[in-house]
Amino acid sequence: MKHNLLALTALLCLCAQTVVSLHAQTTKSLHIDDDRRARSKGWRLVWADEFDGPTIDASSWSRCPVGNADWMRHMSPLDSLCRVENGTLRLYGVCRPDGADAPRPYLTGGVQSKGKRSIRLGRVDVRARFDCAQGFWPAIWLMPDRDMPWPSGGEIDIMEHLNHDTIAYQTVHSPHTLEHREPEVRNSSSGGIDSNGFNVYSAVVTQYGIEFYINGRHTYTYPRLYPEREDQYPFADHPFYVILSAQLGGSWVGEIDPSQLPVKMEIDYVRFYEKRRR
Numbered sequence: 001m002k003h004n005l006l007a008l009t010a011l012l013c014l015c016a017q018t019v020v021s022l023h024a025q026t027t028k029s030l031h032i033d034d035d036r037r038a039r040s041k042g043w044r045l046v047w048a049d050e051f052d053g054p055t056i057d058a059s060s061w062s063r064c065p066v067g068n069a070d071w072m073r074h075m076s077p078l079d080s081l082c083r084v085e086n087g088t089l090r091l092y093g094v095c096r097p098d099g100a101d102a103p104r105p106y107l108t109g110g111v112q113s114k115g116k117r118s119i120r121l122g123r124v125d126v127r128a129r130f131d132c133a134q135g136f137w138p139a140i141w142l143m144p145d146r147d148m149p150w151p152s153g154g155e156i157d158i159m160e161h162l163n164h165d166t167i168a169y170q171t172v173h174s175p176h177t178l179e180h181r182e183p184e185v186r187n188s189s190s191g192g193i194d195s196n197g198f199n200v201y202s203a204v205v206t207q208y209g210i211e212f213y214i215n216g217r218h219t220y221t222y223p224r225l226y227p228e229r230e231d232q233y234p235f236a237d238h239p240f241y242v243i244l245s246a247q248l249g250g251s252w253v254g255e256i257d258p259s260q261l262p263v264k265m266e267i268d269y270v271r272f273y274e275k276r277r278r
Contacts, residue, residue: 034125034200035271043273047117050269051089056082060117064110064243070250071139074108076100081109081246087268091246093136094262106256110245118145118239119272121205124158126242127268129198132164135256137247138265140201142240151178154234156210159201161193162253168193168201170212172222175231185232189220198268207236242270 035045049060063082066075074093078100081092091109096102130138139160144153155173162169167190177187191214193199202213209223224233246265249256 034127034269042276043123044276046119046122046272046274048269048271049089050087051084051267052087053084056084056089056111060113061111062114062116064112064245070252071137071245071247072110073250074104074106074248075110075245076102076104076107078107078109081107082111089244089267091138091244091265091267092262093133093246093248093264095258106248106258106261108246108248110243110247112243113241113270114143114145114243115241117272118241119205119274120239121207121236122275123202123204123273124242125200125202125269125271125273126158126244127198127200128159128244128266129196129268130161130246130265131263132161132195133257133260133263134163135249135253135260136263137162137250137253139243139245139247140267141243141245142203143243144234145239145241151175152231152234153238154240156203156205156235156240158203158212159214164195166193166195167191168199168214170201170203170214170220172210172235174234176229176233181229181232183225183229185223185225186220187222191217191219198266205235205240210235244270 049057063077064072064075066072081094083090093106093108096105096107100107124142126140128140137160140158142156142158151173152175157169157171160169169188169190171188177185189212193214200215204211209221211218212220244267
């Protein structure tokens with residue numbers, strides 16, 4: 001009997017290792033296919049984080065600070081809320097753990113590449129998945145990599161997800177859009193996603209406009225107006241860095257339901273591309 005149990009245990013371990021190996025091979029294949037498609041369209045990879053290491057790469061990322069804006073109200077430096085595991089970056093939104101040194105009832109994790117990794121006039125691809133919960137607001141977005149008042153330098157929201165929606169939002173902010181100046185230009189769109197799995201969210205910033213994609217499907221283009229309007233298109237003037245944030249609560253997403261926490265946002269990779277010079 002003892003020998004049979006040992007043999008069964010060994011078989012189960014082998015099966016588990018095989019499943020993990022097949023998953024890793026499948027994920028690696030998806031990584032390669034995504035990159036090949038981008039390269040075939042004339043893009044050159046200039047930086048990427050595949051989150052294959054044991055920890056967050058401090059040369060590329062720093063933690064999002066806590067602040068008064070909705071998106072950063074519950075940010076926390078706790079390592080348990082922001083870690084790399086099994087090839088993905090994992091950001092969490094939780095009820096405040098017992099003993100945590102924080103006055104807020106909820107805590108969230110987020111990272112940003114400010115001052116470390118940025119891109120000007122290029123393409124950003126991020127493959128990610130996230131849980132759904134009332135009050136959960138995961139986001140992938142770009143901000144100017146220089147100090148300037150919002151929104152004078154522009155903001156590019158590659159992906160925002162609310163609650164239990166089956167769509168993701170993609171939005172552009174500038175002084176022109178914020179103040180609804182004439183001529184008004186539609187600055188937001190949405191697209192369907194697999195709410196249970198990974199999706200690839202992309203933004204392509206050019207001199208002429210910003211193109212948005214979900215899983216390689218074009219969803220929307222924010223155009224640069226001609227003749228030019230003041231502050232309508234600041235997106236070609238400076239580089240942008242990326243923010244990955246697992247946000248909880250706020251005026252847009254609504255109240256938080258603590259019974260639906262904890263929640264998790266997973267990022268498989270972040271890639272910056274520039275157009276290949278001919």
